[in-house]
Amino acid sequence: MNRVGRPREAGIDARIVDAVAELVPQYGYSGLTVERVVKVAKTSKPAFYRRFKSIADVVPLILASRFGTDVDVDTGSVAGDLLEIQIRQCELYNHVLTRSALAGFLDYLAIHPDDAKPFVEGYLAPRRAFTHVLLDRGVARGEIPAGADPAYVADLLTGPVIMRGLLPGMPAIDAELVRRTVSTVLTEIGYTGDRSMLEDFEFPREA
């Protein structure tokens, strides 16, 4: 049974997530300490460790609370769908939280592969899988020929963005990057239809 005993106080989880989100931009991922987090979250170390094994456990929850967990795009055309998911992706990797937390989090996962599982299965994999869905729909609609590799399409969309977000001294993640990556992918998958939506879209969007 997990109904016995005093139930966990609901607000503490959220306060911890918020505290991490607040502190990461200031101190960087590796500058986060549980002591600082619980101080800002107005709770205690034992309450933290009751919920999380480490700060790395909290990071996926920040992504979830800030960027949602579901992928659901359907604009009616492959080009529109790709543009939409690329805009969203660029917003994510351009966000201050991602920029300050991602590298440290990846470093942690590199030596704790077991902890990567929830992140991979809950976040990365669904997004890469959606590329598959999107291309299939395009094939069904007759927009593109069959045969495109969704994994490579995902590489082309995400690779340049994540690179600019992580490496120092890189050009900004901007509307031009969105346009070019989508355009490159459209060529790659043999799309010959309308590309006018690439001429006029909003990026970055409002908060």
Add this chain to the structure above:
Amino acid sequence: MNRVGRPREAGIDARIVDAVAELVPQYGYSGLTVERVVKVAKTSKPAFYRRFKSIADVVPLILASRFGTDVDVDTGSVAGDLLEIQIRQCELYNHVLTRSALAGFLDYLAIHPDDAKPFVEGYLAPRRAFTHVLLDRGVARGEIPAGADPAYVADLLTGPVIMRGLLPGMPAIDAELVRRTVSTVLTEIGYTGDRSMLEDFEFPREA
């Protein structure tokens, strides 16, 4: 004067670099401690701090000692040059040292932008600049039209590779990725010549 007193013992720098290279795959970047490093390097903390401000200072030296510092490729064709630099790049990002050290190092740089300068100017920038040289040579040789953006070419080459190297659960960095990224770039820059070298090259190369 610099010349008075006992001179620095020559081997210590190298022993520290080697110790970091040995320890990074075991402990990860954030698991490195100066104490462990100096113990393995058979030296002392003061000797370490006399040479480096922090472990992050050592990392570029590992890259330099393992992968060299110069970029010098000239196969006579744009396609050959791109293939060569992409093979080299994939070797780098597929190497155990890069995989275990890069994310943590980038996290460090994110909150110590000043320390990023030597890495950016000494490593990243020359490589991105070389893309410019390479494309210019192609234009001069009449292989491709003028107008390609070397920064975006670099994004397309490096982005997918770095993404697969850093994110957990990604497909391997393999010959197929080399082939596709180069091919995509060739299309992007308007290259219409021979692509036969993409059919037969060695990757990964020997040690």
Add this chain to the structure above:
Amino acid sequence: MNRVGRPREAGIDARIVDAVAELVPQYGYSGLTVERVVKVAKTSKPAFYRRFKSIADVVPLILASRFGTDVDVDTGSVAGDLLEIQIRQCELYNHVLTRSALAGFLDYLAIHPDDAKPFVEGYLAPRRAFTHVLLDRGVARGEIPAGADPAYVADLLTGPVIMRGLLPGMPAIDAELVRRTVSTVLTEIGYTGDRSMLEDFEFPREA
């Protein structure tokens, strides 16, 4: 009203006392924790704190349950009475529970004088007062002259015993100590009668 609601479960008090008695020799007084006690006693912290303010509250109950609370000795002679109470006292201070719990308990009382009251008035004072009774009976029987100080007699009886029980590296509390302390006291109070009972008594007694 006290009688409404579910009555306290009877066995819990005893199980707590037994648990403390079981754990004290293993962990020492200061190594006792309420959590360990309630675990061994198969009950819960609230049930414990409903009954006791602290573990120190339990200790007098152990003494009471193991050694009784009443002092009732009357052998017909001062010498016999002193021998009897000294044998009992030596059994107490030689017992594993006393040896492992007393020092810690006294340390607790030193900074919680209010909590000492029940122990002093319920345990120590009656025993010291009984020395008074015993001497008065001796005077009434004409065995000893009036004027002996019962407090000092108690010091002479208890002091050496408690010292050997508390300090490390001391000689054992044995029959010889019983004999000598009683003999010293008899001399001190001017007893000139028969001392033959000091030649043959049983110590330690059976369980």
Add this chain to the structure above:
Amino acid sequence: MNRVGRPREAGIDARIVDAVAELVPQYGYSGLTVERVVKVAKTSKPAFYRRFKSIADVVPLILASRFGTDVDVDTGSVAGDLLEIQIRQCELYNHVLTRSALAGFLDYLAIHPDDAKPFVEGYLAPRRAFTHVLLDRGVARGEIPAGADPAYVADLLTGPVIMRGLLPGMPAIDAELVRRTVSTVLTEIGYTGDRSMLEDFEFPREA
């Protein structure tokens, strides 16, 4: 070698001892924490643990620094010597440090017998051994017959004192107790000489 490395800072040991001596009367032995001690001593936990295994390790040093380590009394007569050592002993057990630290310290030793060794051999044993010396000198001088048991003499001197110092609600350790215990011992060992020094001595002495 123990000459290598930076030497320990001399003052830290003394500051820790002083801090414990200052805090024990306020908080009691069991209320001492290493954190409080190092804060008052203006040092750090690692510096503390480099020197001591626990707070219990510090206690004997307090005794040594406050009451000396040597036993050296020779007044020329058994009665004078006994009076002198008893006065000193009463001062010790009447001191605020002893009263607040002893019980807790003894509790600690009860479950850490190995840690008792230095205290027993460095403090208790020499004092009990001195009783032997003192009686031998008395026998040599012809003041007392041979045969007295120095261990029991030590019990009679120390027992009542330590009992009054440790137990709650006991009479004070005063000149009258000094007089009586010494007198009892003199009778016990068969001393028949002058006892006039018991009529007039100073207790407690000045600081």
Add this chain to the structure above:
DNA sequence: GTATAACCGAGACGGTACGTCAGGTCTTGAT
């Protein structure tokens, strides 16, 4: 016979302190 109220367990709560590790600096005797 149904409230009511105190009990029961389990276990979370905010705290304090634990003993350890590593940080980066400083101090020693020796090279």
Add this chain to the structure above:
DNA sequence: ATCAAGACCTGACGTACCGTCTCGGTTATAC
């Protein structure tokens, strides 16, 4: 001036208990 060794203070680690509180459920008496 450098070396290795090892001290220094700081600060964070993850854990153990503290004494309290909250829950779902039980067991009595009182209405």
